[in-house]
Amino acid sequence: MTYDLIVVGSGSVGAAASFYAAKAGLKVLAIDSGHPPHDIGSHHGSTRIIRHAYGEGSDYVPLVLRAQALWDELARESQTEIFHRAGVLNLAPDGAGFIANAVASTQKYALPCQVLSAAEVRAKWPGVAAPDGWVGVYEPQAGYLLSENAVGAYVQLAEKAGCTQLFGQPATGIKHAAELVEVVTADGQRHRGRKVLISAGTWVKKLLPFLPVNPVRKIFSWHRAEGGYREEEGFPAFVVQLPDKTQYYGFPAIANELKVGRHDAGQPIETHEQRLPFGEFAEDSTEVSGFLRGILPGVGASLRGAACTYDMSPDEDFIVDTLPENRNVMFISGLSGHGFKFASALGEAAACFAAGKEFGVDLSRFRMSRFAVKMRP
Ligand SMILES: Cc1cc2nc3c(=O)[nH]c(=O)nc-3n(C[C@H](O)[C@H](O)[C@H](O)COP(=O)(O)OP(=O)(O)OC[C@H]3O[C@@H](n4cnc5c(N)ncnc54)[C@H](O)[C@@H]3O)c2cc1C
Structure with a gap:
């Protein structure tokens, strides 16, 4: 089986990506070390604030407004409590x-x-x-999100939309072939995909050691x-x-x-x-x-x-890019303690990447080129 998208890390961003990609009709495999939602990543503790008037910079506002619309849609689609407009x-x-x-x-x-x-x-x-x-x-109009509910809702909806889920199984390596990418899991299996998203949160450097995270x-x-x-x-x-x-x-x-x-x-x-x-x-x-x-x-x-x-990340801004040696591998990382509110929109951006479509919000400020770091496999 060759997947259109393999998601490595089905937490906040990865669960959203796997849902939006599966909903768009792509063949998706979502891999996670644990069984999300769980408390071994960064999304536990029940709640996360979503602010729109962004103290970290107004450049984030279009992304957070898109994220808010998707959270509201997720609540309707999953019939789950996702967002409290508490202000x-x-x-x-x-x-x-x-x-x-x-x-x-x-x-x-x-x-x-x-x-x-x-x-x-x-x-x-x-x-x-x-x-x-x-x-x-x-x-x-802002408030807080119920983070574990949200990840759980994305995981369930992704499964319903046809996403294959391999949970409790860490990815241990990424191998690049001519057209396809292979993701190796701890059980020794190799999974082939046309595109790969690495959204492994805190421990992403085990897969991409060059990242300044x-x-x-x-x-x-x-x-x-x-x-x-x-x-x-x-x-x-x-x-x-x-x-x-x-x-x-x-x-x-x-x-x-x-x-x-x-x-x-x-x-x-x-x-x-x-x-x-x-x-x-x-x-x-x-x-x-x-x-x-x-x-x-x-x-x-x-x-x-x-x-x-x-x-x-060194400047506390996100890192969203593809590998120079293989533009079919995208990574979303360095969310620096303020990323949950954006996870719905970042997931949608990854699904657009997998489908070869433009995403509606410019993410170029998050590229690796802003750091003096050499990217290597
Ligand atoms: C205490 C705290 C408070 C916060 N408050 C806010 C807030 O109020 N508002 C806000 O917007 N943000 C907040 N954040 C930040 C936000 O929660 C994170 O930025 C966001 O959850 C990160 O999403 P992620 O998808 O990168 O990571 P995660 O949700 O952790 O997902 C990563 C996934 O990758 C999996 N994984 C890791 N390695 C592998 C591997 N090798 N193979 C397979 N799977 C792997 C993990 O198991 C995990 O499920 C807070 C964070 C913390 C810790």
Whole structure:
């Protein structure tokens, strides 16, 4: 059997790619080391924020708007809870690049956002102790995604659309033949495809060692939070950058538990085994305490936590390209801790690549050529 597309890594991006390619009538094989959704990659922990007014740069806005449309479509098609329009508050001192980019995104793309002074933020959400001189960008149309539901829905829909799934089986190598690409799995089988997508997340360097991607252990935790912090009271998801440039994110409390994490920092790791569970590092229990005391003072003690991984690129922008020695192999990597919201659209882009079609959003800023790195097989 020769597949039109072999997807190596059926997590956030790969599951979406396998669905869109199978739906387009292509013969697809999706391979994964685990049984997605699972907790050995980067998509566990229930929720991921989707922001439209993009603090990392307005160039991301067309991609996130396409992604949002696809998430909404996925919810309808799978009859699964995928997205909560809880709103997102971006908050930082006036003049911070993150806030300037968010404001620029709203202006350039006419996003329905509100730019708020610190006093307006405090009046709207009394649980947020926004210091004077800070600025909030509130996005009522944004919110958060249920990440494991979304990956699960894509996996199921892909199977229904005819995708062959080989799960619990890591890919160990890629071999290039004249017309076809062979993907070798740990059981020694060779799978032939016309096109291959490598969307292996944190451990992509085992297959593509030249990639400038560094795995980092990250933690997040759930905290007791009552009055004023609940989603049903209108409390939004949030991203807050402090004056020292540290950045924290979180979600409205569900069943009185508010999930929060720190976006920067974490421990560089080289193997999955080094991703020790929450609580194994002394700093795990205090990582968000100062932030909560200062900005969300009504949020209480930590109830539990979990560990996850980021795949960091040097500039924290994504890496989307094909191999110079074989343009039939595409890779989507280096999502740097902010990629989930885009996974639907990146999956669609990979399905277009497999079908030989143009994708509607320009991804050229994510090419490898921006790094001084030699790509080799
Ligand atoms: C704590 C935390 C919070 C985050 N918060 C947000 C957020 O709020 N908003 C946001 O947009 N993003 C967020 N992110 C980032 C986002 O979750 C990731 O960027 C995204 O999930 C990565 O998608 P992926 O497809 O690259 O990786 P994954 O979803 O991990 O998929 C990769 C898949 O490849 C498989 N695999 C790996 N190696 C092999 C192999 N050799 N053979 C076969 N299969 C293989 C893995 O098993 C896995 O299923 C967060 C990440 C973390 C860890």
